Amino acid sequence: MWRSARAAVATILCLLTGCDGSKESGSATTARTTVRVQLNWVPEPEFGGIFAAQQDGLYAAAGIDVDIRKGGAQVPVAQLVASGQADFGVMTAEDVLTLRDRGGDLVAVFAIFQDNPTGFLVHESNPITTLEQLWTSSSTIGVDANPPYVRLLNLKYGGKDLKLVPYTGALAGFLASKDAVQQCFITAEPVECTLRGVPTRVLSVGSVFNPYAAVLATSAASAAKRPDQVEAFVQATSEGWRRYLADPAKYNPAIAALNPSMSLEAMNIAAEMERPLIVPADGSPIGSMRQERWQQLERELTEVGTIEAGRTPATGVLWSRSARETATTP
Amino acid sequence: MNASAVRAVVWPLVGIVIVLGVWQIGVALSGVAPYLLPAPTAIAHAMWQNREMLASAMGRTALGAAIGFTCAAAAGILLGSVIALIPFLRRSLYPLATVLQMVPVVAVAPLLQLWVDNGLPMAILSAAIVALFPVLAATIDGQASVDPGLRELFKLHAASPLRRWWKLDFPWSVPTTVTGLRIAAGLAVIGAVVGEFVSGYGGARAPLGIVIQAAMRDARTDLVFAAVALTTVVGFALFGAVSLIGWLLVRRWHASAVNESEDRR
Amino acid sequence: MTRDPPTLQFDRVAREFSGGLRAVDGVTLSLAPGSLTAVIGPSGCGKTTLLRLAAGLDSPTEGRVESGSARSSPSVCFQDPRLLPWRRVIDNVALPLELAGVPRAQRHESALGVLQAAGLARAARMLPAQLSGGMRMRVALARALVTQPQVLLLDEPCSAVDEFTRMQLDAEILRTWRACGATTLLVTHSVSEAVWLADRVVVMSRGRVHADHAVRLERASRERGDAAFIGEVEECMRLLAAASGKEAA
Numbered sequence: 001m002w003r004s005a006r007a008a009v010a011t012i013l014c015l016l017t018g019c020d021g022s023k024e025s026g027s028a029t030t031a032r033t034t035v036r037v038q039l040n041w042v043p044e045p046e047f048g049g050i051f052a053a054q055q056d057g058l059y060a061a062a063g064i065d066v067d068i069r070k071g072g073a074q075v076p077v078a079q080l081v082a083s084g085q086a087d088f089g090v091m092t093a094e095d096v097l098t099l100r101d102r103g104g105d106l107v108a109v110f111a112i113f114q115d116n117p118t119g120f121l122v123h124e125s126n127p128i129t130t131l132e133q134l135w136t137s138s139s140t141i142g143v144d145a146n147p148p149y150v151r152l153l154n155l156k157y158g159g160k161d162l163k164l165v166p167y168t169g170a171l172a173g174f175l176a177s178k179d180a181v182q183q184c185f186i187t188a189e190p191v192e193c194t195l196r197g198v199p200t201r202v203l204s205v206g207s208v209f210n211p212y213a214a215v216l217a218t219s220a221a222s223a224a225k226r227p228d229q230v231e232a233f234v235q236a237t238s239e240g241w242r243r244y245l246a247d248p249a250k251y252n253p254a255i256a257a258l259n260p261s262m263s264l265e266a267m268n269i270a271a272e273m274e275r276p277l278i279v280p281a282d283g284s285p286i287g288s289m290r291q292e293r294w295q296q297l298e299r300e301l302t303e304v305g306t307i308e309a310g311r312t313p314a315t316g317v318l319w320s321r322s323a324r325e326t327a328t329t330p
Numbered sequence: 331m332n333a334s335a336v337r338a339v340v341w342p343l344v345g346i347v348i349v350l351g352v353w354q355i356g357v358a359l360s361g362v363a364p365y366l367l368p369a370p371t372a373i374a375h376a377m378w379q380n381r382e383m384l385a386s387a388m389g390r391t392a393l394g395a396a397i398g399f400t401c402a403a404a405a406g407i408l409l410g411s412v413i414a415l416i417p418f419l420r421r422s423l424y425p426l427a428t429v430l431q432m433v434p435v436v437a438v439a440p441l442l443q444l445w446v447d448n449g450l451p452m453a454i455l456s457a458a459i460v461a462l463f464p465v466l467a468a469t470i471d472g473q474a475s476v477d478p479g480l481r482e483l484f485k486l487h488a489a490s491p492l493r494r495w496w497k498l499d500f501p502w503s504v505p506t507t508v509t510g511l512r513i514a515a516g517l518a519v520i521g522a523v524v525g526e527f528v529s530g531y532g533g534a535r536a537p538l539g540i541v542i543q544a545a546m547r548d549a550r551t552d553l554v555f556a557a558v559a560l561t562t563v564v565g566f567a568l569f570g571a572v573s574l575i576g577w578l579l580v581r582r583w584h585a586s587a588v589n590e591s592e593d594r595r
Numbered sequence: 596m597t598r599d600p601p602t603l604q605f606d607r608v609a610r611e612f613s614g615g616l617r618a619v620d621g622v623t624l625s626l627a628p629g630s631l632t633a634v635i636g637p638s639g640c641g642k643t644t645l646l647r648l649a650a651g652l653d654s655p656t657e658g659r660v661e662s663g664s665a666r667s668s669p670s671v672c673f674q675d676p677r678l679l680p681w682r683r684v685i686d687n688v689a690l691p692l693e694l695a696g697v698p699r700a701q702r703h704e705s706a707l708g709v710l711q712a713a714g715l716a717r718a719a720r721m722l723p724a725q726l727s728g729g730m731r732m733r734v735a736l737a738r739a740l741v742t743q744p745q746v747l748l749l750d751e752p753c754s755a756v757d758e759f760t761r762m763q764l765d766a767e768i769l770r771t772w773r774a775c776g777a778t779t780l781l782v783t784h785s786v787s788e789a790v791w792l793a794d795r796v797v798v799m800s801r802g803r804v805h806a807d808h809a810v811r812l813e814r815a816s817r818e819r820g821d822a823a824f825i826g827e828v829e830e831c832m833r834l835l836a837a838a839s840g841k842e843a844a
Contacts (some may be wrong), residue, residue: 076546076573083366095549102365102549140448146532146544165448166543168440176444305579306548415756479677482652486671497693501681583680583722 021179035064035233037216038086039071043258045187045248045270046214047090049286051083052251053240062232070258073169078320080215082106088218088233093211093297094148094306097314105220108294110234110287112241113213115277116206118149121174121184124199131203134181135159142167142174142182149209156208167175186277187270188262193245195266211297212289213277223319230319234287241286289318368552373559376543376552383541384560390537391522392564398457399518399568403511405461410469415495424470429462435521436540439528448529453537456525461514468510472503505584508576515572519565538564601643602628603649603669604776608658609642609802618644619655620802628745631772631779632712633789634644635831636799637839642782645799646671646750662746669746670739670777674754676731678723678738685710685719688738707812709737712774713767728758733767740771747777753788759786762819768780769814787834790827791817798834804837 039047050068053059059066069086071077078096081089082104096106119308120134120141128134134141135157143150144167153159167183171192174180184190186202193200223230244251248271256264280288291314298314301307350370357369364372377384412425413419436455446455476499484494526539536544538557547554603626610619618641630828634642647653649662650671661667670691673818678687685706686693692702710716723731732752739747749768755763765788772779772792783789789796790810797808810827817824 016344074543074546076549078549083363099365099549102551103363104365104549143532145540145547147547150532160534162533163535165446165529166532166540168528170440173438173443300476389631477677479673480679483673483677483690484694486650486652487691488668489694491696498679501679545603580681583724 031041032060032065033065033229034067034212035059035229036067036069036075036086036090038069038075038080040075040077040090040092040214042067042070042072042261043255044262045252045255045267045274046111046117046185048248048251048255048271048274049112049237049241050090050242051240052244052254053236055251055254056240056243058236058240060235062236064229064233064236066233073167078104078106078217082219084219084222087222088216090214091217092213093215093294094301096217096317097294097298097301097312098306100105100312100317101164101301106217106317107223108212108215108217108289108317109223109230109319110216110237111212111289112215112287113248113274113277114280116210116213117186117274118206118213119184119186119202119204120181121189121193122181122201122203123178124201125178126181126201128181128236129201129203131205132157134203135162138162139179139181140165144183148301148304148306149205151306153205154207155304187274188266191266191269191273192262194269195263209300211300212293215289216287218319220316220319238285240286241278244269245278245286250270253319291315291318294318310330335452365549365551368555371389372552373555376550377556377559380553383536384538384556387536387538387557388560388564390450390535391519391526391539391561392567394453394525394537394569395457395519395522395564397450398454398522399461399515399572402456402458402461402514402518403465405458406465406510406514407507408471410466411473411495411500413466414470414473414499414503415491420470420474427463427466430459430466435460435524439524442525443529449531449535452529453522453525453539456528457518457521460521461518464510464513464517465507466510469503469507470515472506472510473499475506476502485520505576505580508572508579509574511576515568515571516565519561519568523561549560602626602661602663605645605648605660606659606661608645608648608655608660610641610648610653617802619648621658622799622802623658624797624804626778626780627794628671628778629776631781631792632795632797633781633783633793634797634799635783635786635789635835636805637835638784639801640799640838641802642799643750644802646748646780646782649746650748664745667742667745669748669803670742671748671750672734672736672739672752672841674751676723676728676735677789678731678734680723682722683720683722684715684726684734684759687723688734688741691742705741706737709741710734713771728761729763731758732756732760732764736764736767736771740775743775744777747772747775747779749779749781749783751782751784752782761788768792786831787824787828790824790831791819796831796834798831798838800838806834808834 037050039102043051054066054068077086077089077091078099080086081091082099088109090112093108096108099106120131122128122134128137128139131153135153136159138161140163142165150164171189173183174189175198182189184202186204190200190202216234218230249268252264252267252271256262256267279286294317296313298307302309354370357367413423438453438459439456442455443452446452473495480498480502483492484498489497523539526537527543530537530540532540532544538561541557542554545551545557598788604624605624608619608622609617611617620641622645634645636642644653646659649651650660650669679690684704689702689706692705707716707719710719713736715730715733715737718726718730718734723734726734731807732755736752753764756764768781769792781789781792793810796808796810797804798808810833812823812827
């Protein structure tokens with residue numbers, strides 16, 4: 001009885017203090033380790049490269065068993081990764097800097113989106129055509145709860161007449177009303193609407209706020225402990241993205257099987273639309289990131305009050321290991 | 331204030347202080363990250379720093395819960411009385427009413443959004459849906475379990491069903507109905523918050539449900555705890571108000587209130 | 596000499612329940628107006644069913660029950676007080692008049708009257724929860740009298756109280772019967788109570804009347820410890836035993 005009580009207490013403390021339960025791999029060559037990758041949404045083309053790498057056995061060849069876990073609207077991916085309940089996670093760059101400010105040790109290892117695919121979806125019949133018009137109107141907008149870009153838009157344009165309601169990801173509310181406006185990913189909801197014959201327009205947020213919209217992050221501690229594993233994961237993921245973007249139709253069926261709410265046809269279109277947002281314009285490898293963009297994000301987040309100036313500088317956010325960081329200036 | 335009333339307040343307070351103390355020490359000793367489990371001092375700090383925003387959010391949630399509860403109470407008592415009075419209705423409608431209880435409001439709320447305005451109306455509707463069944467069931471139960479001896483007394487005097495209902499069944503059922511109302515009060519707050527999760531207003535008009543969501547997103551776990559604690563306060567306040575009204579109604583004649591005052595002597 | 600028509604009369608009355616149980620199995624009984632008749636018998640003999648038939652709470656499956664008159668329905672006092680706990684005593688006592696549509700001032704006056712006569716006026720504004728068991732029974736008795744009934748049915752009114760309170764209640768019953776002159780049927784399992792109160796003791800068993808005994812003592816000389824009184828009680832108990840034994844044999 002005592003032994004099981006001690007074990008229970010140890011497990012609880014372990015969860016609270018953030019020790020992870022993944023097996024220690026003494027040598028990188030023999031044992032295959034399991035790596036948990038937490039997504040921040042349901043399986044969609046925005047995670048195409050990861051699924052492709054898994055499907056083609058790229059991770060397995062690197063000695064990693066990858067367990068891809070789907071996410072959703074309220075899943076706190078950053079916290080899960082920082083506390084060790086997932087090894088890698090897909091999150092926004094803001095999530096990374098925000099949690100670092102709160103004391104979580106995260107480092108970003110790979111950028112999925114170079115540019116921000118977030119926008120506001122309006123019906124074609126809606127007279128609003130610019131972000132400024134939208135933000136000074138009295139529309140009802142479905143958005144995430146108080147994300148930094150909303151605060152930035154509030155700073156820029158005011159927005160006091162707006163009615164912000166929660167973004168649940170469901171299209172039903174949007175389709176029901178011609179005045180409806182909601183947050184979207186340019187590769188997702190607009191595609192769905194087009195396929196259903198509903199004409200829409202997207203007001204892109206990227207013109208005002210353009211961080212790395214989706215990155216893979218891991219905890220700094222585990223990256224320091226197992227740099228080879230992180231490097232192997234990153235390399236496999238990069239190759240997976242290359243293959244995915246070259247031939248999405250090969251990999252989309254497997255993703256569609258995991259996500260009944262998005263059709264295969266929509267996924268194929270989305271994959272095409274997202275390519276220019278993923279492949280770096282300057283020819284660097286897929287996934288590369290630049291320090292200056294993180295500094296800019298740090299400035300923006302400080303400006304809207306999400307993080308405190310100088311508390312956790314962004315200089316430590318990029319996990320540096322050989323070719324991950326490029327020093328070219330814009 | 332007599333000694334036992336003081337005891338009734340002091341001991342729970344002592345308990346709370348002990349729990350908070352253990353929590354504070356535990357967090358400090360284990361070094362757990364603040365975004366996972368904040369210390370009570372951090373939560374209090376967040377509460378103080380955001381006191382204006384939290385106060386108005388609390389007011390909004392309380393309003394939604396209170397209005398929803400009141401609608402559910404009125405509808406439940408009215409509907410329950412009609413159902414209890416007519417045996418045919420009791421046999422046919424009561425089983426259907428239990429369906430109300432089974433449907434999880436979390437699943438239904440997105441649907442409701444299509445028919446009802448965002449913001450306060452949604453919170454009211456969710457609160458009312460969740461609070462309705464306990465009141466309905468308690469009202470029907472109370473009125474259907476009238477002392478048969480008293481029923482016979484009224485039968486002896488050839489009282490019409492309506493008069494018997496007004497002079498006997500309804501007053502008899504008040505204590506049971508009050509029990510249902512007390513349960514409904516707590517549930518109404520939960521319902522209001524669920525409604526807010528689905529369609530509460532963000533920004534300056536945020537109710538507690540949205541504050542919780544925004545704080546989660548922002549990794550401000552101390553603020554999450556603060557908002558959740560305030561949600562509990564709203565629940566207690568509504569529950570307390572309903573309990574007080576119930577006590578006032580029955581204190582002089584019902585066993586529950588009479589026994590309590592005798593225990594204290 | 597013409598006789599006054601009796602106001603409580605059973606004519607070959609039977610009450611059969613489903614399954615064939617005949618709780619009352621052919622009873623013919625006629626109560627003289629203004630008399631006080633006690634019905635005794637072992638448990639299950641049908642005395643309570645007989646009273647309920649007289650009250651109109653149940654209907655005979657055979658025969659006819661005549662109880663009260665067109666103007667006046669019988670009043671019942673049950674074994675338990677059956678007071679509405681949320682009403683004050685005076686409103687409880689006034690209930691029969693209230694249900695009959697009597698206006699408030701009038702019914703309160705009548706209620707206060709019976710309470711005063713019973714010595715309960717000071718309890719008028721109290722709630723039943725504040726009264727003792729005995730006082731509640733007295734209030735119930737007062738309520739039965741507020742309509743000035745011609746027929747009064749008492750269903751074991753003293754069985755739920757202690758011996759001393761029983762004697763007090765019995766005195767109360769005697770006083771009220773004398774005051775209102777109603778034809779009274781008292782069902783009881785206490786033989787001494789029956790002898791002390793009644794003109795006539797009817798012994799029932801298995802739904803039938805087995806003995807009908809007139810009490811030969813003047814009320815004024817009925818003393819509970821008295822030899823003559825004890826003799827009457829013993830006589831009734833013999834009749835009771837005979838009634839039970841006959842069936843058992």
